[in-house]
Amino acid sequence: MSEFLQHLINMLVLGGTYALLGIGLTLIFGIMNVVNFTHGVLYTFGAYIMFIVVHQLGINFFLALPLAVLAGWLLGAAIELTLLRPLRGSDIDTTMLVMIGAWIAMQSGALWIWGGVAKSVTTPFPEAPLVLGPVSVSWLRLFVLAAAAMLIVVTYLLINRTKLGCAMRATFQDQDTASLMGVNVDLIYTSTFAIGSSLAAAAGALLGPVYVIFPQMGDLAAVKAFAIVILGGLGNITGAVIGGFILALAEELGAGYVSSGYRDAMGFLIIIAVLIFKPTGLFARSERVG
Amino acid sequence: MTPTFRLVPTIALAVALLSGAAEAQTIKIGVNEPLTGAFAASGTYVVNGAKIAADEINAKGGILGKKLELVIEDNKSNPTEAAAVAEKLITSDKVPVLMGAWGSSLTLAVMPKLMEYETPMVVETSSSGKITTTGNPYIFRISPPSAIEAAAFKGIVDKLELKKVDFLVINNDWGRGTAEDFSKMMKEKGIAVGAIETMDQGAQDMSAQLSKLKGTDSETIIVTTAVDQLTLIFKQAAALGLKKRIITTGGSQNPDQIIAQAGAAANGTMHLTTFLPWFPDKTPNPEATNYFIAEWKKRGYDFAGCTESFRGYDGIRTAAAAIEKAGKAEPAAIKAALWDIKVKGLNGDIVFRKSGPEGKESGQSQPNVYLIEITDGKIGMKTL
Numbered sequence: 001m002s003e004f005l006q007h008l009i010n011m012l013v014l015g016g017t018y019a020l021l022g023i024g025l026t027l028i029f030g031i032m033n034v035v036n037f038t039h040g041v042l043y044t045f046g047a048y049i050m051f052i053v054v055h056q057l058g059i060n061f062f063l064a065l066p067l068a069v070l071a072g073w074l075l076g077a078a079i080e081l082t083l084l085r086p087l088r089g090s091d092i093d094t095t096m097l098v099m100i101g102a103w104i105a106m107q108s109g110a111l112w113i114w115g116g117v118a119k120s121v122t123t124p125f126p127e128a129p130l131v132l133g134p135v136s137v138s139w140l141r142l143f144v145l146a147a148a149a150m151l152i153v154v155t156y157l158l159i160n161r162t163k164l165g166c167a168m169r170a171t172f173q174d175q176d177t178a179s180l181m182g183v184n185v186d187l188i189y190t191s192t193f194a195i196g197s198s199l200a201a202a203a204g205a206l207l208g209p210v211y212v213i214f215p216q217m218g219d220l221a222a223v224k225a226f227a228i229v230i231l232g233g234l235g236n237i238t239g240a241v242i243g244g245f246i247l248a249l250a251e252e253l254g255a256g257y258v259s260s261g262y263r264d265a266m267g268f269l270i271i272i273a274v275l276i277f278k279p280t281g282l283f284a285r286s287e288r289v290g
Numbered sequence: 291m292t293p294t295f296r297l298v299p300t301i302a303l304a305v306a307l308l309s310g311a312a313e314a315q316t317i318k319i320g321v322n323e324p325l326t327g328a329f330a331a332s333g334t335y336v337v338n339g340a341k342i343a344a345d346e347i348n349a350k351g352g353i354l355g356k357k358l359e360l361v362i363e364d365n366k367s368n369p370t371e372a373a374a375v376a377e378k379l380i381t382s383d384k385v386p387v388l389m390g391a392w393g394s395s396l397t398l399a400v401m402p403k404l405m406e407y408e409t410p411m412v413v414e415t416s417s418s419g420k421i422t423t424t425g426n427p428y429i430f431r432i433s434p435p436s437a438i439e440a441a442a443f444k445g446i447v448d449k450l451e452l453k454k455v456d457f458l459v460i461n462n463d464w465g466r467g468t469a470e471d472f473s474k475m476m477k478e479k480g481i482a483v484g485a486i487e488t489m490d491q492g493a494q495d496m497s498a499q500l501s502k503l504k505g506t507d508s509e510t511i512i513v514t515t516a517v518d519q520l521t522l523i524f525k526q527a528a529a530l531g532l533k534k535r536i537i538t539t540g541g542s543q544n545p546d547q548i549i550a551q552a553g554a555a556a557n558g559t560m561h562l563t564t565f566l567p568w569f570p571d572k573t574p575n576p577e578a579t580n581y582f583i584a585e586w587k588k589r590g591y592d593f594a595g596c597t598e599s600f601r602g603y604d605g606i607r608t609a610a611a612a613i614e615k616a617g618k619a620e621p622a623a624i625k626a627a628l629w630d631i632k633v634k635g636l637n638g639d640i641v642f643r644k645s646g647p648e649g650k651e652s653g654q655s656q657p658n659v660y661l662i663e664i665t666d667g668k669i670g671m672k673t674l
Contacts, residue, residue: 003505006530010497116326116364117334118518120551127553129529138529211494212518216327220492255498261461261488263498 002134003256011245011252013141016148017207019244021221022228023155023237024199029226030235031172032192035092037099038079039200040222041106044215046072046201047208048110051119061124065147065205072201073194080193088189110215118212144206151202155195156237168192172235200225220264227271233281242283246270316359317352317619319344319609320379322390322400322411323602327367328491332516332542332598333392335591336414337362339599340389342585343606353614360606365391367491369399376403376411386619387412387612389605394418394463397429404428410612410625414605415598417540418467422645422652430628430653432604432640436468439539439562440475442659446672447479450535450560454482454508458499458523460515461488468514468539484508489519500527503534510535517544517598524552524559538562541659546594549667560663560672565637567596568669574638574658582636604635628653 021043028036046068053064083102087095125143129136159165170178171188179185204218211217228247232239247267254266274282321340324333340360347358361383365372372391379385380403388404388411391397397416404411405426413421413431417439422431434442455476459465465488473483484506487499500523503511511534513523520543527536541564548556566572570579582603586596609624611631616623633640635657642653661672 003501006501006504007498010501014495014497111326115334116330118331120521127528127555129531131531136529136531138525141529211522214326214330216492217494252498252501256502259488260499260502261490263493264490 006135007252007256009135009137011248013137013145014252015245015248016145016152017203017244018224018228018248019152019241020148020199020203020206021225022232022240022244023152024196024203025222025225026229026232026235026237026240027155027159027199028193028196029229030233030240031168032189032196033092033172034084034193035096035099036193036196037096037103037222038106038197039225040218040220041103041110042072042075042197042200042218043204043207043221044107044110044213044218045075046204047121047213047217048114048119048204049201050121050205050208051114051213054121055119061121061209065202068205069198069202072204073198075201076194076197077190079197080190084193085186085189107215107218114215116215118214120212121209123209140210144210147206148203151199152237152241155199158195159237164188164191224267227267229281230271231274231282233283236281236283239281239283243281246282316357317354317613318359318361318383318385319606319613320376320383320385320388320390321360321362321602321606322365322372322375322379322388322396323362324367324392324396325362325364328518329367329392329516331518331544331595332415333364333367335544335595335598336392336602336605338589338591338595339582339586339602339604340606341602342582342589342599343603343610346581346585347607347610353610354617354619356619358606358610361385365396367393367396369395372396373399373403376400377407380407380409385409386621387609387624389414389602389609392416394421394467397421398463401426401429407621408625409621410628412605412609412628414601415542416464418463419471420463420467422654423647425647425650426652427650428625428652430608430642430655432608432635432655432657433541433601434564434657434659435654436464436471436539438656439468439541439659440471443472443539443562443661444475444479446661447476447481450510452476452479452481452510454484455510455512456484456503456506456508456534457486458496458503458511458513459486459488460491460519462491464540465514469512472512472539482508489515491515491519493519494522495526496523497526497530500530500532504530504532508534510537513538514540516540516542517547517594521548521551524548524555528552528555535560541565542598544594544597545662545664545669547592549664549669550594553667556664557666558664560661563597563660563662564657565597565600566660566662566671567593567600568662569671572671573636575634575636578634579636600636604633604637604640608633608635608640 049068049071125139167183228243232243250266255263363375365375392415394416410428417436419435457469537560539562573579612627616627637657640655644651645654
């Protein structure tokens with residue numbers, strides 16, 4: 001029983017960060033309809049910003065987090081302005097190829113700047129874990145869970161309760177009508193991509209210190225983010241959050257009770273099942289056709 | 291003006307010829323190591339050790355009157371890339387001998403290429419038994435296979451009072467081979483073997499596996515993987531309140547790095563290593579060890595990397611000794627010479643003995659294995 005409880009605690013902690021990865025991508029892939037292959041690189045970028053700010057500039061860990069989010073926002077905006085804006089209206093294959101190119105170029109850039117050897121970030125949290133009866137969890141991971149939860153709530157409110165969120169939803173539903181209603185469509189495109197990117201950077205900034213930081217760390221994260229988005233239904237923020245927790249649960253229980261060798265396969269088995277039985281994702285709302 | 295212009299192609303040709311000639315003045319050794327990906331830290335250390343050996347040899351006049359040149363390529367911790375790198379080094383750079391490829395799965399992927407191009411390779415790190423038992427006569431290994439590690443460990447299991455052990459190993463030829471060889475030895479000693487858990491080489495979160503191991507009735511966990519994953523395991527085990535004894539194998543632990551990154555969580559852990567940079571006077575060749583460590587520190591490298599980098603140093607010296615003995619930089623001659631050399635390695639004399647099916651034996655040297663224990667953030671030796 002205590003082992004099961006421990007798996008559940010692990011799932012909560014892992015799920016929070018998966019959810020954060022998922023909502024960033026669901027904004028871009030689900031709402032903007034851009035197959036964003038740079039999501040993983042932005043995750044890596046956020047982690048390296050933490051490393052630079054904490055270790056090379058010597059700035060406080062808690063101050064480094066908003067800086068990493070801001071840096072992710074700026075890089076996202078730059079990608080949208082230089083790569084996606086000229087391509088708006090071109091077919092999905094072209095955009096996809098350009099994004100793959102950007103992914104490879106940026107990953108190689110990270111390798112060139114920081115080298116292939118993994119770096120780790122020291123945190124102000126105590127080494128001794130929080131022990132709750134038979135289960136225990138590290139303070140750093142609890143902090144990561146809390147920060148992820150806060151970012152998820154903020155994003156949800158931003159999309160559903162603010163004027164900007166309303167304009168975003170309107171733009172990606174019908175660009176022309178939104179434009180006629182006075183929405184600055186260009187600005188919405190840039191800010192949506194920038195917000196999604198800053199969430200990826202936030203996930204990297206939070207998880208980098210938990211694990212180690214290296215140029216390819218974003219690859220697996222990106223694959224998981226795509227899986228979560230598909231699981232939760234494209235563009236559905238609540239779906240992405242629940243999808244993140246389902247993936248974490250599948251991995252934890254799969255590794256704990258089935259076979260640890262297939263841990264990363266568990267999530268993808270679920271995705272295959274979802275694609276077969278409910279291809280629009282578990283939580284897709286019904287859509288108007290035509 | 292005109293004559294000057296006419297001179298240009300002549301000069302260019304002369305320069306090209308001269309540089310071509312200069313190129314033939316070097317003797318190349320191909321180095322196939324993981325410089326990116328899951329084993330980047332380890333591979334980089336090995337390459338830095340290799341460079342120390344090359345510089346030392348060149349400072350003493352090179353080999354056969356020529357300068358030694360290392361052609362270093364990154365295999366990206368990926369077996370497919372490792373095979374491609376070997377092919378590139380042999381066919382395009384024309385190296386007569388290779389050193390590599392760090393991981394067992396990487397080395398196993400390279401082996402068919404060695405057969406195809408009849409080029410020998412000094413294996414500096416890999417420990418899967420398969421490497422020297424499948425009948426590849428181009429393999430010369432200076433690192434201990436996991437069976438040798440297990441045999442060395444056998445002597446101390448009674449003293450450690452092991453009753454039941456679990457395994458947590460990297461899910462590749464190295465980890466699975468170690469679990470197999472150590473389980474066999476444990477069973478011979480009457481020690482029960484419990485769960486055998488695996489982790490992907492790129493995995494960063496082992497909490498699920500560790501939570502499971504926390505719940506078993508074993509008192510010891512044998513862990514096999516490289517340093518980056520090991521430090522994560524120690525941190526995550528501490529976070530889960532896992533209080534079992536942890537013993538690591540494989541010699542790629544960089545214990546100082548574990549102490550630095552895992553802190554108190556490293557106390558009480560034991561590690562099977564193949565080099566003793568902390569106690570140079572206890573190593574088989576103290577003079578060489580002291581030289582190497584001094585050179586390593588002089589270059590500003592992290593001391594923690596010594597347990598890994600010494601293999602690159604020994605590997606290059608082994609290959610260079612064979613070239614010297616062969617009297618020419620040709621694959622067949624080097625392969626034959628490898629059987630006749632005796633190199634004063636940092637972990638014992640390197641002499642190759644035959645291993646594997648008759649007629650196509652691989653070479654296997656018999657290095658020492660040590661058990662060290664971390665107590666209060668300090669490294670101490672345990673007698674095996």
